[in-house]
Amino acid sequence: MSDTVSTPRSFQEIILRLQTYWATKGCAILQPYDMEVGAGTFHPATTLRSLGDQPWAAAYVQPSRRPTDGRYGENPNRLQHYYQYQVLIKPSPPDLQDLYLGSLEAIGVDMALHDIRFVEDDWESPTLGAWGLGWEVWCDGMEVSQFTYFQQVGGHDCHPVSGELTYGLERLAMYILGVDHVMDMPFNDPQTPIPLTYGDIFKQTEEEYARWNFDVANTDVLLRQFEEAEAECEKILSQDHVDPKTGKRIVMAHPAYDQCIKASHMFNLLDARGVISVTERQAYIGRVRALAKQCADAFVQTRAGGWTPEGAA
C-alpha cells in the first residue's frame, strides 16, 4: 500500500490527510479550543474527556503557545506558536499502534524505507496533575510523535485508559516535505497561483510575539490576571451543583477549567518574562495543578464525566 500513497506537497495537505485518516477511523474531528494553551493536551476534549467511563474518540489540530520558545522566527526549528495534532481514544483500542502507523503512511511516510521506533518516554504534566506511560516515536532518529496511555489526570486514576497521540506538526511536516527551515515550508500548494510559505504567514507574528513575550508584556497585569483567573475558577467550583434559577443540576466544570487554562498561560508568559525564580516556579505550578484537580473533581460530577443520578444515590 505504501507505494500508492503520494508525497504531500504542503503543510496543510498533511493536516488535511490526518483529519481524513482519523475521520475514517471513527474519530470526531473537533476544532481547536478557542483559548491560548501550551499543548493539545490542555484542550478539554483531552484533559476532561479522559476522565470518567464514557467512551470518547476525538482528533483535532490545536494551536499551541510556548512563549519561552520564541526565537523571532529565526531558529529553523523553534516557534512560540506552533501546531499540534492530537488524537484521544477511550478506551485505548488494542491496535492503537497500528492505527498510528497507518496515519504515518497516510501522510506519505514509506514504511519500507524508514526506521520507525517506539522509544521509552514517560509523560508527566505537573500542571495538570497527570501522567502516563508510552513512547516518543522516532522516524530515522527524529521524534515525530508522543504516544501515551493516560494513567492519571487531575489526580484521578483513568478508568478506562485513554490512548493519546500528539504529533508535532511543523517538525513532522518539515521532515516529510524535506524542508530545513520552518519558515521555508510551503503552507498551501506551491503550484497554486498564490503560494504561501509558513514564513509568509508566521514570520511576522513570531517576531511580534517574541518581542512582546520577552520584553514588553506587563508583568503586573499578567500577575493580576493569574490571580483573578485562580479566584474565578475557585468561585465557579464553589457554587451549588443545583442551579437556583432553573432548578437543574449544572456542575460548571468547563467554565472553571477555562480559568485554569488562563492561569496556566499567564504563568507561561510570566516565565518568559523571566520574573519567576526557581523556587517560585514550583509554587506557581502547584497552584495551577490545584485548579486542574478541582476541575477534574467537578467534571466527574457531570454526566459527561460519568456521573449518574443512580450512581450518586
Place this chain on the structure above:
Amino acid sequence: MPDLLIELFSEEIPARMQKRAGEDLQKRITDGLVEAGLTYASAAAFTTPRRLCLTVEGVVGESPTLREERKGPRADAPEKAIEGFLRGAGLTRDQVVTRPTPKGNVLFAVIEKPGRPAADIIAEVLAQTVRDFPWPKSMRWGSGALKWVRPLQSILCILADEAGAQVVPGDVDGIAFGDTTEGHRFMAPGRFSVTSFEDYEAKLKRSFVVLDSQARAETIWHDATNAAFASGLGVVEDAGLLAEVAGLVEWPVVLMGEIGSDFLDLPAEVLQTSMKEHQKFFSVRNPKSGQIERFVTVANRETADNGATILAGNEKVLSARLADAKFFWENDLRVAKSDMSIWTQALENVTFHNRLGSQADRIGRIAALARDLAPVVGADADMAEEAARLAKADLSSEMVYEFPELQGLMGRYYIEASGRDAAIAAAAEDHYSPLGPSDKVPTAPVSVAVALADKLDTLTGFWAIDEKPTGSKDPFALRRAALGVIRLILDNGLTLPLGGTFGPHAWSDNLLAFFHDRLKVYLRDQGIRHDVIDACIAMEGNDDLTLLVNRARALSATLATDDGENLIQGFKRANNILSQAEAADGVEYSFGADRKYAETDEERALFDALDQADARIVPAMDAQDFATAMAAMAALRGPIDAFFEAVQINTDAQTVRRNRLNLLSRIRTLCLSVADLSKIDG
C-alpha cells in the same frame, strides 16, 4: 519429559528494563514450578523490545502424589472428639482406619494429595507471574485491570515433546494462552505458530528477529567496528549504550554516517554526549587526530536503498542537535571570554539547600576555605581562591544546563578560553573528584585545595544542620564526600589535622567518628583489620589521617610477622597481670623499676632490651617513623617471652614483686606509646 516454552508478547518494552525482566520471568516461573513439585532440567530467558521468552527443558509430566497421615483420638473416644477429627480431615467414619498402638486402638486418617498434571500447574504459575510481575513501572490499558509494562498483546505457552506440542490451557484477564507469535513489526508482519523452542527461534530468525540480546549486541559491535575500521577509524567503546541499543532493535542494521564539518571543532565530549544522549549514536574516532569524525547508528530494519533514507534522516537530525550544541558552545565562549562573573552572579539565585544558602553562598565559603588550605597542599593561595570561585561557574552555562553530566569539564574549557592559568581550569574539572573508591584522585595542588574545600564545606555544613546519613539513606552523598577527603589526604600524603576549623561550620567529634568509620571501610578493602585501625584511632592525633594510616599500616605489617604476633601475647599477659595487681593493691605501678632489684638473668636482659627499645622508639616516634618504632617494639618479643618463662612475678619479697610489676609497666608504657595494643583482637 516435555519442554516448556513461554513468550509474553507486548508493545515496546523500555530497553533499560528488559534484562532484569528476563531474569525475573525465569526466577518466578521456575520457583513456582519447583514449589508445586515440578522439577526441570534447565531454563533460559531471552528478551527483545517486544517479547520476554522463557524456555524450560525437561519438565516432569506431573507433580508427585503426596500422602499425609494424621493421628486422631482413640477409637473409643467420645463421639464429639471423633466428629471433630473427621471434620478436620474432611473424611467420613468409614474412610479412616483403626490401628493398635501402645495407647490402645487409635483412629488414623490417610489423606492423599494426588499429583497434578504439569499443564495445570504451569497455567497457574504463569497467570500468577504475569499478575505480580515486578516491573519498575507498569500501566493499565483499554478497559482492563491487568498491569504490564506496556499493553500485553499475546501469551504463548506450549509444552512440547516428541509427540508434538500442546498449548497449555489457561488465560490471564482474557488473554488466552496460545502457540502463535509475531516476527518483525515491519519486515515480517503477521502471526505464525511454533512447536518448540528450536522452531520458535528459527522461525523468528526467518521473520527478522534475533531472539538473544547478547547476539544482537555482538552483531552491532562487530558490524560497527568493521565499518569504522574500513575507513581507518575506531568506535568509541560504550558498554551501556551497546546494551541499550541492543534492547531497541529486533533486527540490528548498523549504519555509519557523517558529522557535518561545521561541528567537528566542538569538544569531543560534547559531540559524544549529544550523540549518545539524544540519538543513541556511537562515536567514531580518528585514532590519528583523536577527533570524533563520524557516528554509528543502529536501525531496526533493512531497506531497499540499503539504509540511505534512514541515514540521511539521522544525519539531518544530528545536524539540528549539533546546531543547538554549537549555539550553546559559542554563546558560552562569549561569556567566558568577556566576563564569567555573569555566571557566578546567576548562582546567587540557585538554592543549594534552604538551610545552607545559595550556590553562590556555598562557593564563597569554599573559596575562603581553599585559600586557608592552600599552604597545606602547596598551592598558591590567590590561585586556589580564584579556582574555587570559578570551579562551579559552568553550572550557569547553557551547555551544562543542556548536558548536566558535562559539569566541570565545560568549566575547564571555558576557564581555559578566558585565558586564565591552566591550573585554575584544571581545578574546575578535577574538584568533583574522586567520586568513588577507584576514581582517580587529583594531585595538582590547586585542584586538591578546591576539591578538599568543596567536600569539607559540604560535610561540615550538613553536619551543622544535622542532615547526616542514616542507614541506606545518604541523599547528599556525604559518605562519598568523606571518602573523597580521605583519599585526597592519603594519596597526596597531606598533613591536615581535621580537628582544625573549616569555614563557618564547627567541626565535631561526631563528624570525626564518621570519618573514622569511612576510613575503616576503605582500609578494610585494602586488607587492614578494623581492630588494627581502632588501636591507632585510640592514639593522639587521630584527626591527622596520614599519621593515623601510616601508624595502622606499620602496625598491620608488624602484626603480620611472627615476632609481632607473639609480642601482642606478651603485651597482653603483662597488661593483665599488671591490671589485676593494680586492682588488688589499689595503686598504679607506673614508675621506678630498678635494675638493682633484678634477681635473674632474664630480668636483667629485659631491662637491657627495654633500654635499647626506648632508645630507638623515642626518636623514631618523634620522627613519626612507625616502621622503625614498631620493629624495635617487636624485637622485645624474645626478652619478654624469656622473662615470663623464667620469672614468677608474685613473690613474697614485696620489693622484688613491686620492682617486677614496675618492669611490666615499662612494657605497657612502651607498647602503648606506639599504638593501643589492648584494642587488638585475640
